[in-house]
Amino acid sequence: MLVSEKQLTSEQSRVVAVTVREEIARRRMSRQQLADEARISISTLEKALSGRRPFTLATTIRLEEALGVALRKAEAKSIGPVVIEAGVAPDELGAYARRSVKWIEGTYLTLRPSFGEPGAIYAYRTDIAWDDGQSSLVFREGERLDSDFSQFGSVAVPNQSGHVYLVTNRHGQYRLITVSRPTITGEMHGILTTLLAGRGSHLTPIAAPIAFIPMHAIKDAAFGRIAADHVSHAVYRTVLKRTVDEPFAMFLPGRD
Structure with missing residues (x-):
């Protein structure tokens, strides 16, 4: 498998998704705008944020460049035991993190x-x-x-x-x-x-x-x-x- 196609684990993807959703809410930007700036499809972004598809290393790097935040630091912290501070709402309610609302x-x-x-x-x-x-x-x-x-x-x-x-x-x-x-x-x-x-x-x-x-x-x-x-x-x-x-x-x- 190519490095660019390497997939994050489900737990790493979950933590990255929480961070990305918080950044979107904080900046009051749309998901389409983020997808455009990261040069990825809106479908890829939506599926990764909702948990239907894991993040790939290539996608994560592009999101880091678009947002100017270190998402891989966030996912690295998830290797050990994780304490979820607030949780994430189900996708049918908007898949928001508590801190973002x-x-x-x-x-x-x-x-x-x-x-x-x-x-x-x-x-x-x-x-x-x-x-x-x-x-x-x-x-x-x-x-x-x-x-x-x-x-x-x-x-x-x-x-x-x-x-x-x-x-x-x-x-x-x-x-x-x-x-x-x-x-x-x-x-x-x-x-x-x-x-x-x-x-x-x-x-x-x-x-x-x-x-x-x-x-x-x-x-x-x-x-x-x-x-x-x-x-x-x-x-x-x-x-x-x-x-x-x-x-x-x-x-x-x-x-x-």
Whole structure:
């Protein structure tokens, strides 16, 4: 076998993949951009980063030159016992390392329009944290008036789209939140798609703007249904309105 075709071991490839993903996240570059700069195919890069194909020595050297980091030092450390500091999320969630998404972890005030009272805003808490058992970020809601409908699930952070997905899957029934990555102030804005409970067992698909605000940025946060005469309504409405005004999300009118 030629030296350039020598394959790294699975453990060495895993450690290199973690380092490359962290560098991509830190530099906010796309995988396609890295592949172009390293003069390798995007398919080769994607398969190596997801663990479907081991890194070769030639690919590793080209990535080192493109990133300006010593990846082979990283893989050399993996020969002995390895302690994984944070783990790596499954490929279907974006194959991210914990250190590359640590800035998403936290407690957020979550705002969306009230489904039951026109003009009112529904406010609750969302916690996003790393789960060692699942080896990924997870989210859980709290402070909801309708506590029976509190959601929890997985967090996907794919590099390609530049968005964060909060996914609930209960026996094949999905609820999805798609939000931007945090702004400079830590806010995330996007779209909630879910089912609206009606009379009896009637459920209707519904979509609405949604916003996440770091809890530390809000003094004396109020939860529940925030009506127009509530002291917090004006502030909450301004934040939620940004979702559509900037726009972080778009809602197209139906055709005639």
